[in-house]
Amino acid sequence: MTDTAQIPDSVHEQGEYNFAYLDEQTKRMIRRAILKGIAIPGYQVPFASREMPMPYGWGTGGVQVTAAILGKSDCLKMIDQGSDDTTNAVSLRGFFEKTAGVRTTCETAEATIIQTRHRIPEKTLREDQILVFQVPIPEPLRYLEPRETETRKMHALEDYGLMHVKLYEDIAKNGHIATTYAYPVKVNDRYVMDPSPTPKFDNPKIDRMAALQLYGAGREKRIYAIPPYTKVKSLDFEDYPFEIQQFDKPCGLCGAENVYLDEVILDDKGGRMFVCSDSDYCEERRADGHLGPMAADPAAARVGNTKTGETVR
Amino acid sequence: MNLFHAEDPLLQVHNVTRYYGDRIGCSEVSFDLWPGEVLAIVGESGSGKTTLLNCLSTRLAPTAGAIEYRMRDGAMRNLYQLTEAERRLLMRTDWGFVHQNAADGLRMNVSAGANVGERLMAVGARHYGNIRSTADDWLGRVEIDNERIDDDPRSFSGGMRQRLQIARNLVTQPRLVFMDEPTGGLDVSVQARLLDLLRRLVADLGLSVVIVTHDLAVARLLSHRIMVMRHGNVIEAGLTDQVLDDPREPYTQLLVSSILQV
Ligand SMILES: Nc1ncnc2c1ncn2[C@@H]1O[C@H](COP(=O)(O)OP(=O)(O)O)[C@@H](O)[C@H]1O
Ligand SMILES: [Mg+2]
Ligand SMILES: [Zn+2]
Numbered sequence: 137m138t139d140t141a142q143i144p145d146s147v148h149e150q151g152e153y154n155f156a157y158l159d160e161q162t163k164r165m166i167r168r169a170i171l172k173g174i175a176i177p178g179y180q181v182p183f184a185s186r187e188m189p190m191p192y193g194w195g196t197g198g199v200q201v202t203a204a205i206l207g208k209s210d211c212l213k214m215i216d217q218g219s220d221d222t223t224n225a226v227s228l229r230g231f232f233e234k235t236a237g238v239r240t241t242c243e244t245a246e247a248t249i250i251q252t253r254h255r256i257p258e259k260t261l262r263e264d265q266i267l268v269f270q271v272p273i274p275e276p277l278r279y280l281e282p283r284e285t286e287t288r289k290m291h292a293l294e295d296y297g298l299m300h301v302k303l304y305e306d307i308a309k310n311g312h313i314a315t316t317y318a319y320p321v322k323v324n325d326r327y328v329m330d331p332s333p334t335p336k337f338d339n340p341k342i343d344r345m346a347a348l349q350l351y352g353a354g355r356e357k358r359i360y361a362i363p364p365y366t367k368v369k370s371l372d373f374e375d376y377p378f379e380i381q382q383f384d385k386p387c388g389l390c391g392a393e394n395v396y397l398d399e400v401i402l403d404d405k406g407g408r409m410f411v412c413s414d415s416d417y418c419e420e421r422r423a424d425g426h427l428g429p430m431a432a433d434p435a436a437a438r439v440g441n442t443k444t445g446e447t448v449r
Numbered sequence: 450m451n452l453f454h455a456e457d458p459l460l461q462v463h464n465v466t467r468y469y470g471d472r473i474g475c476s477e478v479s480f481d482l483w484p485g486e487v488l489a490i491v492g493e494s495g496s497g498k499t500t501l502l503n504c505l506s507t508r509l510a511p512t513a514g515a516i517e518y519r520m521r522d523g524a525m526r527n528l529y530q531l532t533e534a535e536r537r538l539l540m541r542t543d544w545g546f547v548h549q550n551a552a553d554g555l556r557m558n559v560s561a562g563a564n565v566g567e568r569l570m571a572v573g574a575r576h577y578g579n580i581r582s583t584a585d586d587w588l589g590r591v592e593i594d595n596e597r598i599d600d601d602p603r604s605f606s607g608g609m610r611q612r613l614q615i616a617r618n619l620v621t622q623p624r625l626v627f628m629d630e631p632t633g634g635l636d637v638s639v640q641a642r643l644l645d646l647l648r649r650l651v652a653d654l655g656l657s658v659v660i661v662t663h664d665l666a667v668a669r670l671l672s673h674r675i676m677v678m679r680h681g682n683v684i685e686a687g688l689t690d691q692v693l694d695d696p697r698e699p700y701t702q703l704l705v706s707s708i709l710q711v
Contacts, residue, residue: 280556293537295571298567298570301566301567304562304563305559308581
């Protein structure tokens with residue numbers, strides 16, 4: 137994790153920045169790439185990624201996409217690993233507060249634009265919301281075919297047998313499809329896409345989602361998109377169908393089931409707890425009076441108050 | 450003698466020429482290949498065998514000439530007028546290509562089973578159990594211990610790798626297989642076993658084969674017909690036994706006598 141880095145204050149203090157940092161010409165260029173991406177769901181559109189005042193790996197692709205679509209009346213939510221409170225999320229939120237002066241929120245329902253890395257909120261998203269993903273590696277074929285000229289041809293010819301070679305290998309070596317993150321999908325029956333680096337738990341949410349999904353990869357200079365209500369199928373075999381992770385316990389704090397849980401260390405004596413990875417979702421449930429099996433535990437309650445990044449992966 | 454002429458030719462090669470700059474790779478080569486026929490291309494190193502084989506298999510565009518192939522639907526098609534999608538489909542279903550260096554024809558970082566199953570998955574197979582049992586069957590047919598199905602070819606001997614490469618090519622039941630020195634670089638005893646296996650598979654499956662070799666013993670064992678190349682030209686062609694027992698060209702006589710001395 138690069139969470140220890142900080143966006144230098146000088147960026148915010150140099151004064152005359154255009155709204156949301158990028159100049160209008162750059163935004164137009166990015167919007168054209170976004171529109172092309174929406175027109176060809178799942179297709180990776182090359183774009184002239186700009187230097188941003190933060191390192192790659194921080195989500196420079198997502199930041200550029202957000203900057204290009206952000207309007208003065210938007211309300212922005214920033215998530216990192218499901219949480220609004222990690223250094224990365226706090227810094228990126230601060231970046232847009234300072235360069236665009238827009239409202240920000242931690243509440244999923246209130247946001248018009250949600251920028252995320254790793255997670256999709258548990259709360260169902262709506263048509264009037266846009267979900268922006270920060271993507272490190274956009275090319276799902278790279279694992280078996282490092283040549284870019286060849287992967288482009290494979291996409292053009294819908295030549296995707298290699299994806300199944302990878303899944304075959306997974307089953308042969310592990311007895312099941314062991315891929316849990318960046319699980320490949322086919323978008324609109326055409327392009328194979330990497331929803332990286334979200335857990336496969338979130339793949340069903342991508343399918344026919346009401347909100348527009350935009351994916352930005354800064355270092356790799358690619359943008360891709362899934363328009364609202366687009367069919368997205370996770371690749372699998374007939375006899376090894378796609379499955380999401382199952383958690384055998386509910387959230388320790390709010391008792392939620394069928395949500396993605398993180399394992400959290402409670403103390404140095406090996407105490408552990410599973411809690412919602414989506415911290416906003418968890419807080420809202422607790423505010424509504426839902427209590428999980430660990431809610432009364434003092435150490436667990438401390439976690440609930442300040443859910444830090446101390447999760448076990 | 451007209452053993453193969455009962456049907457239409459599978460491959461028709463018209464004046465295929467390939468230059469590398471102003472250097473000749475192969476020049477004005479023409480021949481027909483018949484279903485079930487094994488054709489050996491022989492000649493010294495640098496005589497143009499690989500260049501010709503790569504032109505035939507659409508891996509290298511000829512400078513001039515045309516190559517026609519009878520598709521599964523019976524239609525004769527000019528290979529260099531196929532779309533890229535058609536060409537890929539042809540190469541991974543109806544054709545095979547066995548490289549001298551097995552690593553060039555295998556995926557070294559995935560298991561033997563995945564290597565054999567890749568073509569099946571490329572053409573739409575989506576049942577893991579069926580893919581695996583087909584791979585298992587093919588490993589048996591090329592005499593690879595089925596216990597090795599989940600091992601990477603990196604851990605295989607040279608002979609095993611070559612047999613795996615053959616299985617990977619034959620799994621879609623191609624009609625035409627190209628081979629470039631398939632026994633080159635192997636120990637003599639390993640070569641003999643591989644040749645035996647190849648001969649059996651070619652006969653069992655009724656394959657058409659174009660095989661490049663500088664080893665006339667390989668040509669004699671496997672091929673029905675032979676083409677002798679020198680400086681990019683075909684200087685003599687005919688039934689293998691006739692050419693090797695009674696070569697007309699002085700150069701061929703030289704080639705034949707040099708193997709007799711070995
Ligand atoms: N990529 C290349 N570039 C330039 N010349 C080549 C290339 N490949 C082959 N040649 C030349 O073409 C001729 C035929 O080579 P090749 O087809 O490899 O013969 P063979 O397979 O019989 O050894 C040789 O003179 C060789 O040097
Ligand atoms: Mg050669
Ligand atoms: Zn919870």
